[in-house]
Amino acid sequence: KKPKNYPPGPEWYPIIGCMLLVQRLRKETGYLYRACEELSRQYGPVVGLKVGKDKTIVCSGYEAVKELLTKEEFDGRPSGPFYEDRTWGSRRGLLLVDEQFWVEQKRFVLRHLREFGFGKRTMSELVEEESFQLLSTFREAIAKEGGRSAVVPMRDAFSVSVLNTLWSMLAGIRYSPEDKELKHLQGLLTELFANIDMVGTIFSQFPFLRWLAPEKSGYKQFIDIHQNVWKFLKTELDNHKATFKADDPRDLMDVYLEMLRSKDRSSSFSESQLLAICMDMFMAGSETTSKSMGFGFLYLLYHPEVQVRAQEELDRVVGRNRLPTLNDRPEMPYMESIVLESVRMFMGRTFSIPHRALRDATIQGYNVPKGTMLIANFHHVLMSPEFWDEPELFKPERFINAENKVVIPDNYLPFGFGKHRCMGQALARSNIFLFTATLLQNFTFSCVPGQDLPSKLGVDGVTPSPGEFDALVTVRD
Numbered sequence: 373k374k375p376k377n378y379p380p381g382p383e384w385y386p387i388i389g390c391m392l393l394v395q396r397l398r399k400e401t402g403y404l405y406r407a408c409e410e411l412s413r414q415y416g417p418v419v420g421l422k423v424g425k426d427k428t429i430v431c432s433g434y435e436a437v438k439e440l441l442t443k444e445e446f447d448g449r450p451s452g453p454f455y456e457d458r459t460w461g462s463r464r465g466l467l468l469v470d471e472q473f474w475v476e477q478k479r480f481v482l483r484h485l486r487e488f489g490f491g492k493r494t495m496s497e498l499v500e501e502e503s504f505q506l507l508s509t510f511r512e513a514i515a516k517e518g519g520r521s522a523v524v525p526m527r528d529a530f531s532v533s534v535l536n537t538l539w540s541m542l543a544g545i546r547y548s549p550e551d552k553e554l555k556h557l558q559g560l561l562t563e564l565f566a567n568i569d570m571v572g573t574i575f576s577q578f579p580f581l582r583w584l585a586p587e588k589s590g591y592k593q594f595i596d597i598h599q600n601v602w603k604f605l606k607t608e609l610d611n612h613k614a615t616f617k618a619d620d621p622r623d624l625m626d627v628y629l630e631m632l633r634s635k636d637r638s639s640s641f642s643e644s645q646l647l648a649i650c651m652d653m654f655m656a657g658s659e660t661t662s663k664s665m666g667f668g669f670l671y672l673l674y675h676p677e678v679q680v681r682a683q684e685e686l687d688r689v690v691g692r693n694r695l696p697t698l699n700d701r702p703e704m705p706y707m708e709s710i711v712l713e714s715v716r717m718f719m720g721r722t723f724s725i726p727h728r729a730l731r732d733a734t735i736q737g738y739n740v741p742k743g744t745m746l747i748a749n750f751h752h753v754l755m756s757p758e759f760w761d762e763p764e765l766f767k768p769e770r771f772i773n774a775e776n777k778v779v780i781p782d783n784y785l786p787f788g789f790g791k792h793r794c795m796g797q798a799l800a801r802s803n804i805f806l807f808t809a810t811l812l813q814n815f816t817f818s819c820v821p822g823q824d825l826p827s828k829l830g831v832d833g834v835t836p837s838p839g840e841f842d843a844l845v846t847v848r849d
């Protein structure tokens with residue numbers, strides 16, 4: 373039975389709730405966000421659902437999304453097997469934890485990452501080093517062809533560079549693009565992201581399936597992948613422990629190990645929590661950044677005029693005799709806007725990380741019972757014609773005002789808002805800025821002759837992906 377004054381939505385059936393309808397709409401539209409958009413067209417900006425055991429409210433309108441992201445009552449994260457079994461029976465990490473545990477761990481990580489990558493100087497060092505490596509990889513691909521251009525698979529072209537910035541901060545490690553260990557880790561993350569949703573999986577909504585149908589429900593695979601990521605991280609943790617020197621921390625792992633040795637640490641600190649932090653930083657930071665770039669470059673193939681304008685800005689501000697740096701950013705509003713537009717195209721196809729009502733509350737006047745999961749569908753705020761002129765087009769100039777300054781509208785919320793807002797926004801934007809600027813300074817990207825332009829539809833998953841596509845990369849004259 374629906375709770376009193378629950379947000380409007382489709383009819384619920386025993387056990388399954390409205391799962392069948394959501395699944396059907398998802399199949400018809402190709403994306404879960406589109407299924408939810410369809411429901412909000414019918415029921416309004418706040419839709420009340422029940423999928424299996426989970427009462428779930430999906431918010432689409434700006435007012436509803438803002439209320440969800442800022443109200444302290446909604447600062448919980450969901451609980452249940454999906455959110456607990458990934459970290460061996462209790463919620464750990466940074467992404468899916470709440471209350472005092474989350475506050476303590478987030479504060480610690482933010483404070484110490486300033487020294488290892490979130491600070492202005494350390495971030496410049498990290499990102500500039502990776503941009504150079506990325507440029508070398510593209511140059512090598514062209515050199516192999518022996519001419520001035522090469523066909524390059526683009527979907528995963530940025531993953532190594534992004535993973536390297538994260539792993540350098542966490543554990544002081546950088547990989548070469550050919551490294552076997554790196555490919556293993558990347559493969560695990562890609563597999564995981566293709567097999568789960570932002571809102572859980574069939575076995576989180578119907579927990580009994582874990583025991584009845586562990587293979588078919590995806591539970592076994594989910595646990596196997598997590599176990600492998602865990603093993604990968606544990607090997608590095610053991611290396612760190614073996615080479616640890618008190619008072620000489622090299623990275624986040626070392627400062628955390630130092631904390632674990634302190635007698636008066638809080639009980640939220642543990643070795644398994646350290647591993648879960650690393651896992652969550654990979655999960656939150658790698659696919660999001662590289663897929664935003666994937667979408668960005670896909671759209672650049674459609675919009676050669678955007679490349680020309682970006683290259684004019686690059687030539688004017690940076691020239692051709694040195695590589696761009698993060699210090700050039702204030703002078704490059706157009707490149708900055710390409711970053712914003714790339715992230716809009718990515719996050720406009722998905723949801724926030726789910727929140728949970730910590731107690732009975734209301735949203736937009738509707739009742740939200742304690743324990744309800746709340747999700748922001750970012751499609752509306754990032755891609756609706758209500759807010760954006762020709763939202764489906766890649767138009768960086770939409771973020772630039774008459775004084776040639778970047779202006780970000782209030783409804784541009786791809787990194788969330790409120791206390792759970794993204795921890796990695798500055799790093800993600802710096803990575804996308806410098807990787808894109810370095811590549812466009814040196815190359816022009818076009819559709820491979822004889823091939824159609826790649827589909828803009830993308831592929832659904834825990835985060836949307838642009839699908840595989842190639843670009844003809846040509847050295848600039």
Ligand code: HEM
Nearest residue numbers: 466467656657660661664725786787788792794795796800
């Ligand atoms: C384009 C790239 C990225 C996008 C679009 C993005 C977006 C988001 C969003 C929407 C949230 C959830 C906000 C909420 O639930 O209210 C989030 C949370 C988070 N992000 Fe990101 N993110 C990106 C990159 C990164 C990077 C590079 C890192 C790590 C360095 C990172 C770490 C996190 C963490 C740890 C959280 C959880 C924060 C919390 O719950 O308190 N993200 N991100």
